[in-house]
Amino acid sequence: MSQWSLSQLLSSLHEDVQLRLATVRKTFNHPGSKGDASENVWISLLDTYLPKRYQAAKAHVVDSQGNFSQQIDVVIFDRQYSPFIFTYEGEIIVPAESVYAVFEAKQTANAELVAYAQQKVASVRQLQRTSLPIPHAGGVYPPKALMPILGGLLTFESDWSPALGPSLERALTANPGDGRLDLGCVAAHGHFFFDHSKDRYLFVNENKPATAFLFKLIAQLQFSGTVPMIDVEAYGQWLTK
Template sequence: MNKAKEASKIDGRTFLRDAFVAEQEVLRLQLALSSKSITHNGVMGEVNEAHFIEVLRKYLPNRYGVAQGIVVDCNGATSDQIDIIIFDPQYTPTLLDQQSHRFVPAEAVYAVLEAKPSINKQYLDYAANKAASVRRLERTSVPIRHAGGEHPAKALFPIIAGIVATDVEWADGCASKSLIETLGALTGEREINLGIALSDCAFQVKEGSLHLTEKGGSLAAFLFLLLGRLQALGTVPAVDWERYGAALSGNA
């Protein structure tokens, strides 16, 4: 007898929830192992980023690329190093790739996430500064030609920013007043839109208010929040490659 099949027949919602909780437990154990066995903080951070990237690649549609890197614009300005970039790999190539290093054109970016051991004020401020370093870059957008004519240049959407972590440091978890106050103070280029503490819950900021998911199953909740936000963005703008070329030739 296949227990999973029987469970799905008896209560499909419980079956689905339990399956995602098991997936979450695998990720939690991987992160716990790295914290207990890796003695170099930099290496441990890279390993944890890789674990989160692996999960995102598994669940996001193939139209989204997921990698660490630096974002670059048509003027040659660059962002800080970003732990996790969700970008368009289909129409926008990454540039100057070397091993795990790459430059992602600003126009290709859907979202940027910082991977940290926990959520607290310091790490939220840090993630906000990383997001600002991406959002302040210039993005181009040009019309798209097709057989029937031309689509107008796509309006630029706001880039999503978030934080992913194992724990939340406040005693009352994501429901903490301190989390609400910290997120409320992060506005404009430094706004944090969503996040997850695996041990607690996922959250998102929507229309100025903080919305928390139920405890348990935080990974699935975060993935669905992220998928919904990505879906709402549609597609990235078409890059004005002549602007990039002009910067290289000195004719910008």
């Protein structure tokens, strides 16, 4: 009889992420180094466990009009259908059409950092995205409707007590526009997400927050479908400028 335990495997996954985030918090004294290390923990988790059609990286996002987002700690983007991803001097630049989700990764959650994350997310959602008709054997499909870009916040701890509760909800609902945060994780306590059917945020306190968040993210990505067909020539116009 098999000695494998799914519960134990999922517990090990969460414990690994939580231990790595806790080690970063205790070991690194320089804020920049601590931030980079924390981002790398989340990127490693997502790159390891998301389907291979997705890639996670720290990046800027650009549109065909030449507008750039702020630098985003964790961008989840398409690697199956996107024709190009720029890399320049170690910096990654992703076309807006390729983006599925963006996250700000910090050590702790508080009102200031939630507002900062909302600003970062808005800088991506405000970019222009192209969508071309899609040829197929029987003709042409019309341009794909643009999917919503997911936005969120990833932390290890929270300055609030309780970590997931009224204070976090007030911060999240302060920006219901382009900066809306759809989901996030406070790895030491739980995760949150916006429930569209109930038109409100739900907060889940649990023993394995990182794993629960990962499953919630995968489920939401499944409903996002596939990125639109990018208008490469709209970007190519910049070759003559």
